[in-house]
Amino acid sequence: MKTAATGLLVLMAAIFAAARAYEYQYPWLSFVKAFAEAAMVGGLADWFAVTALFRHPLGLPIPHTAIIPRNKDRIGETLANFIKENFLIPSVVARRMQNIDVAGATGRFLQTPAGEGTRIRAGASRLIADIFESLDDERLGGIVKGAVSARLRKTEVSPLLGHALASAINEDRHVPMLEAAIRWTARALEANEPLIREMVHKKANWALKLAGLDAKLADAIIDGLRKLTVEMSTDPAHPVRVKVEEALAQLANDLQTRPETRERVEAIKEQLLDNKSVSLWIDTIWQKAREAVIKAARNPDAAFAGKLGEILKSMGATLESDPRIRAAINQFARRAVVGMSASYGGSMVKLVSETVRGWDAGTVTARLEAAVGRDLQYIRINGTLVGGLVGLALHAVDSL
Template sequence: MGRMTNAAGSPPAPTVARLTEADAAKQRGLRRMKALATGLLAAVAIVYALATAAEHGGAGPWAGYVAAAAEAGMVGALADWFAVTALFRRPLGLPIPHTAIIPTKKDQLGESLGDFVGENFLSEQVVTDKLASLGLSRRAAAWLSSPEHADRVTAELATAVRGGLTVLRDADVQAVLAEAITRRAEATEISPPLGRLLARTVADGGHRRFVDLVLAQAQDWLVKHREAVLAAVEGGAPGWTPRFVDRRVGDRVHRELLRFVQEMRASREHPAREALDRFLADFADKLQHDEATRARMERLKTESLARPEVQELIASAWAAVRAMVLTAAEDEHSALRARARAAVLSLGTRLTADDRLRAKLDGWVTDAALHVVTGYRREITSLISDTIASWDARSTSRKIELHIGRDLQFIRLNGTVIGSLAGLLIHALTRVAGG
């Protein structure tokens, strides 16, 4: 596993492992345990001195037993003090080999810890078994089936939508939409599908309702704007014609136009309607099969897309959609949020009842987790090794000692007690063997 380097190619400067408030509490506990272990060592040393003096003063056999027990206790305490201290620093500052193990082997320990985690916690079998035992799909089904949780999911989705729309710049979205729509439209020839649509519409008579609507509007306009027709005729007449003649001609034109429109409305077999049907059918055929017509439609499409009005229409459409979605997301009683909530509840119900769907969901989750584990195991474990490698040796040793040092002090206490008992037993056996 490679060590991290800075831009110059050399390893980065070690950083100090910061101590947290919890570390400060552990430090106080460690000091108390060190004081207790050292105090016990001092106590057995005093007992040893007093018992030895008593033995030499003729106090009796008991003094030898006490002195032997105290002496062995001191040896055990000192040996265990040396072993514990050698993990974190050099005892008494002496350059004794194989001491200060953690500071000198910090990087190797970090790599070993990363490998240990990768092999024993991020293996494919461990991940698969753990996910299988969790039953994620069944838990998700039960959770999503609750109306309270569905409300929470809907609220979180609404918050995410609002946040996403707030972060997005309208100009960027409009540019992307305009480019996507323009590219899609330019890549697709519209004449054949437009011709087929028009042919089906004419064959089904769907265009007749539109013609009826246009004729009705035309009739209403002619009835309400008779003077406009008369003024148009009079304005186009030669200057030498009498005014009353122009008036009568205009009136006749108005009556004929109105009669023509009324007759078209009244009869579906009107020649003008039949002519319109033939024109539309012929135009639909040309849109599909006439190269010249198709080329003209493509040019018209390209010119229309390039017009500023079309781009402004796309921009205004995005603004309208954005405002609509934001309003719906903020309103707890909007149709959008109601449908989202119903969809969440429906998903929970389906997951609860459908074993195959749950199995499929569990398979997706397992596949995704295995992909991450197999593809990025080294990157994940390197977080451990690289972080430890980036710490300076002294603070790393100190931080580790804070976490395990208090328990290690029990080794010193046990060494003192066990050493004393062993010394007492050895002394007793020696006296018995010697008669």
């Protein structure tokens, strides 16, 4: 474009020279000469204006030239303030986010069959995998485990356990657990029968041993316990079973309402969290979760297949069809983005202004000229042609 604009200017100069040379023979060439002369003036004026934006014309330190290099710091601050005022103000971000359906887009993405939207899915999956692999595993794992541990310490688990136990009792979901406990007791009794007999033998006095009653007493105890487990497993209304259920109901109530019970549970929770075995367990969970995320991200088609794929598609359908869930997720996303803009908007603006300030004048000039230089050369071309037309019009008026 520079060549075209400069070539047009040279062409006008050649036309001017030719018209001036033959004007005395052909008077009508005065109009051509006027057009070419004014076109040269217009082209040179616009060349000076365009050049003055980026550098000194012909290297001469003419005042008010090389505007962009001299004002790059002010340009950076103006650009940063423009971004802040038009994009990073919380009210502006919130207004723009109102038109973005994050939940709906997520739902449609999760429901996309294999083969459709493959590039988007592959790109997103690759990004997720790269992020998880590039982050410091030990440091990130420590952050995750610390966050999980801190959340568990802040959460009072006693009311949650009490509510869960009460719900299970009300819906009879405790029955399979109770029956499993009875069966386990029966198996433990069978496995430890020699131990029970030995204990009875040791506790019996010499008279019982002399009469051989210790063995009969052990038989009676074992038979009684065995009969008790059989009756409890077959009779839902057995008195002992009813007592156990009453004790469970009382425990559920104590977990929710009794301060002493809640304090004991919290103390047990703290002891468990301080235990190294629990820390290793949390670490194992984190490692497996991280490996699962990376594996699924590296092979998104496999992740979206089978049971997991069905679950994800079901989640996607729910996100698209349930207005309450969509509204809640969109509200969460909107608040998160608005919160980020409020918290980090100033830092982003500072980053832009300091980045531009750190550029040297040549870098700023080259980048801006590459971005808008083509249109600026059109200005030179238009200036040449418009100048010529104005000169032609003025010459015509003067002649008339």
